[in-house]
Amino acid sequence: MKPANAQAIIQAFEAWSPKSLAVEGDKVGLMLGTLNKPVRNVMIALDVAEEVVDEAIEKDAGLIIAHHPLIFKPLKQIETTSGQGPIIEKCIKHDIAVYAAHTNLDIANGGVNDMMAEALGLHSTNVLVPTQEVPLKKLVAFVPEDHVEDVRSAIGDAGAGHIGDYSHCTFAADGTGTFLPGDETNPYIGSQGEMEFAAEKRIETVVPENIINKVVKALKKAHPYEEPAYDVYPLDLNGEELGLGRVGYLEDAVSFDTFVDKVKSAFAVDHIRTAGPVPDEVKKVALLGGDGNKYWSYAKRHGADVYITGDLYYHVAQDAAMDGLSMIDPGHHVEKIMKEGVKRKMESLLDSTKYTTQLIASNVSTEPFSFR
Known part of the structure; x- marks a missing residue:
């Protein structure tokens, strides 16, 4: 077991809260540093204040995932004794990457x-x-009868087939698949150089466009063939409304x-x-x-x-x-709820991995106001 690469952490995060959800002009994504490194600890914070960076240093966090961007307006200079300068300097000196998820995290389901x-x-x-509205795609796959349930479950678990409050919605029809295995193949059924006629099911389902690659990957993993046959079609249907x-x-x-x-x-x-x-x-x-x-x-x-x-x-x-x-x-600061919320979500997303990287919710309050 080893620490995750920061890029793997962010890939998991963006599968849930992609940058494409952010409103136009919002500053999201990598703000500072590099994601091409292993990280033992990841800190979740509302703001990237200097006290938060000090906390990250103390807890050996190589990546901070923040809700509010560290850099929103272009910087004309970086003076390391004032403003954002000391924050940027500390992050660079201690090799701490800063990633911001702003309106995309506001909009994301579960955000x-x-x-x-x-x-x-x-x-x-x-x-x-x-x-925005997520366009829908129709995924059609051709599956041998003895693997229908495996494929159906895999693509459903990956997010295909959601209609209202129903999940794993599919339609299947019987058919016959034909193929001629070449000399370099290792066919699941049939023999090289001989035409094969296989009893198959045509499975149809709907898939949001933003997860089609994930669903197709699940399809290929569950399908027994070396080269699964499948089609993806656009649909003239209203998808999920986001906002x-x-x-x-x-x-x-x-x-x-x-x-x-x-x-x-x-x-x-x-x-x-x-x-x-x-x-x-x-x-x-x-x-x-x-x-x-x-x-x-x-x-x-x-x-x-x-x-x-x-x-x-x-x-x-x-x-x-x-x-x-x-x-x-x-108050604006009630968005602090995201610290524990993102921590729990990321722990669930990484639960099946063998990484030793730990998620830490910042304990620092960045509320700028006091009441007397």
């Missing part, structure tokens, strides 16, 4: 907004602000004061700001981690009883209040 919704106990959640924020429902309606206490408890904050009219009860909740000022109208459009987001602006609060929307601002 920051889903973590927040889960902490509040919301169910039947949907995307608040759609940003920022979530809107969902509490199990039971509660008073606004009770819900405020629930928000404080869920996100471990002592103080919050509220704005707008106080609803008679709270049942339908919209939320968007970070700065969600420009998206309050989506919460109103969804008929949410309350909208939770950080960094509420004065005039945004006034405008939304005039339109009858109740809002709660627990």
Whole structure:
């Protein structure tokens, strides 16, 4: 057993939260250093503050995966005694790579907004602000009858065949496959130079475009043939909707004061700001981690009883209040929920590997505000 290469860690991460999910102009991906190295420990952090880097040094973390980018605006110079300079200097001196997953982690299934919704106990959640739709592909594979279940299970486990709340959805039809093994082949059935007629099943399923390579890889691994026959077709169907924020429902309606206490408890904050009219009860909740000022109208459009987001602006609060929307601002820093959330997710993604690399959630608070 040995430590994982940093690139392998990031490949696993991007299979869950690909950079392609990020909104246009967002700064995501490798910020500093190299991924071409083994790492014994990986630190998960909200921000790359100097105290976080000191913690990474202490815990021998060769890679920091952060939610907020270390470098968002272009740097004209790197002065190592002020600003981001000391952070960059320490990372380079101690060979610490910095990788940022910002809006792609907000949007990803199971990402920051889903973590927040889960902490509040919301169910039947949907995307608040759609940003993209994943195209669907039709995968057709031709499989000998004695391996149908193996292939069906493999591609289903890899993510194929999801229709609504159903998984592993496929259709199979009987057929006959023909092939002539060449001199350099080692056929699973049949003999070199002799035409073979094999009883096979045609298996069809739908696959999101962003995981088609993963599913095809699973197909090839489970298929007994040296050269499996399969086709991939585009579909004129609406795929899964992805986007920022979530809107969902509490199990039971509660008073606004009770819900405020629930928000404080869920996100471990002592103080919050509220704005707008106080609803008679709270049942339908919209939320968007970070700065969600420009998206309050989506919460109103969804008929949410309350909208939770950080960094509420004065005039945004006034405008939304005039339109009858109740809002709660627990602060931007509540996105700290991602530290333990990403740690758990990455541990599950790496569980089947034999790497000794450990995931560590940063213990440093990067909340810049204090309340008196």
